[in-house]
């Protein structure tokens with residue numbers, strides 16, 4: 222199945238860029254129809270505009286506009302890619318089973334409220350873990366507890382700083398964010 226994909230972002234958008242590049246190279250067949258950010262100045266919005274993708278700032282509490290915009294673009298799959306706000310319950314209900322999120326750890330480890338961005342990698346460093354990784358899961362009403370779709374480990378055994386761990390895990394994120402869409406496209410294709 223090919224999806225009309227919306228990507229929701231809050232920051233630099235390197236995960237979004239991985240999807241844009243995969244789409245341009247034919248690595249995914251789904252179309253990135255819309256990028257939404259809760260941050261008006263998110264560089265991810267620039268990345269979308271440079272790729273000719275409709276890009277819109279929507280305040281994270283404005284669920285009416287979010288719902289309207291998703292419907293207007295016939296969105297049937299949402300990827301949260303560095304989006305740092307909770308999705309309104311009404312939107313989760315409407316798109317249940319079709320909202321994915323990427324998290325920079327091997328969930329359920331280092332997940333839940335407060336575990337985002339560098340907080341995750343600092344916790345991994347302090348624990349002395351030799352392995353970290355990234356997870357893509359289905360969004361539900363809680364933080365980072367939904368069914369896992371894909372997870373990949375990252376070897377961090379030689380790394381000494383949280384920044385180095387973040388950079389290594391980010392490479393894994395860029396791989397699995399593309400792989401997750403490909404897997405859904407294939408699964409639905411075989412089910413068609």
Ligand code: GRF
Nearest residue numbers: 232233234235236237303325
């Ligand atoms: C990534 O580690 C992502 O998992 C986290 O935000 C970081 C930056 O993502 N949520 P991006 O460069 O904005 O895609």
